[in-house]
Amino acid sequence: MDAPATPLKPAVAAGQPVDRPSREQAEAAVRTLIAWAGDDPNREGLLETPARVAKAYGELFAGYGQDAEAVLSKTFKEVGGYDDLVLVKDIPFYAHCEHHMVPFYGKAHIAYLPHDGVVGLSKLARLVEVFARRLQTQETMTAQIIDAINENLGPRGAAVMLEAEHMCMTMRGVKAHDVKTVTHRFTGVFAEDRVEQDRFFAMVAGRR
Template sequence: MDAQIKSLKPLPAPAEPSARPSREEAEAAVRTLIAWAGDDPDREGLRETPSRVVKAYGELFSGYGQDAREVLSKTFRDVGGYDDLVLVKDIPFYAHCEHHMVPFYGKAHIAYLPHDGVVGLSKLARLVEVFARRLQTQETMTAQIVDAINENLGPRGAAVLLEAEHMCMTMRGVKAHDVKTVTHRFTGVFAEDRREQDRFFAMVGHR
């Protein structure tokens, strides 16, 4: 008997991305959260809070409007033939956990081995800001920083290490204080040569 051919239902069209809410809608959402928390959004101390929160969010999550390619777009080739490790360490950052929307903060250490020029040192600090000022996980942020360096600078190798304290662990849940999370990622020469990894760890003071 011939196999019966069943017609397949077409796949549903992908959902259209929702439009960004207006400022008024965002402030109304803050009022709702204040009321849900058990307070009165109309009392004197809270009347202006929705406006302040929305303004603060514009700064805290400004990374969505920034482009890593633009930050790293200008490089310098006249560096006297320098081709050894470039390290910027102890870059402070403040981010927000995408699971609970509470802060995690710490320091970033970034190193790379130049291939065809170097980038301004301040640009590496700005690169951290691009990804820190979004809803994040520390693991994702680590990968995003090193990927941006590789894609835009084409170095012989890159190394990124983040160490941070997560308020979702200290303010809630297990309430574990003074606990730091460390993430790192190596690419190129750093991934291939353990000596370069050890040199990086020694220079950032992590071993």
């Protein structure tokens, strides 16, 4: 039997560093959950599962070690005078609900009106990954993405929309299938001008 894991200190304020347990403690926790679920963590098929889960968590929650500011740090100012809407749509993402720790997944659509240059298009997809690979709610993730764009790019306006299916609704609870949750947020010109909002929705829908 493994030695009991050392108790963790209480969580600190949101956004502050936490005392992370060791890899060994994480694997012990997985063994405990397997046993609690009703299976034998020592049977052949499950012997390596704790190590695999710990490794997978390192990838699934890699966003805690990533920085949105670094992702958006490089911009391009030589854009031939282009100052109209930039839209990257249908960015796939996979996140985990912070309430049940089961996945929710879908697509993100991001648009902004440049003020002083543009950012590489792939960086917007990377930005989504920064926040998706954490324990999340869709509402919080929507706000985090647009706040990062505003803080680091200073655009004249920004728009973010997420469409996702939540496994906490399909695998458990009400077991409602094919239900999508849509969240969006507008800032700057998009928040002030309904025409710009409509243009954003039309472009996301592929009507322009």
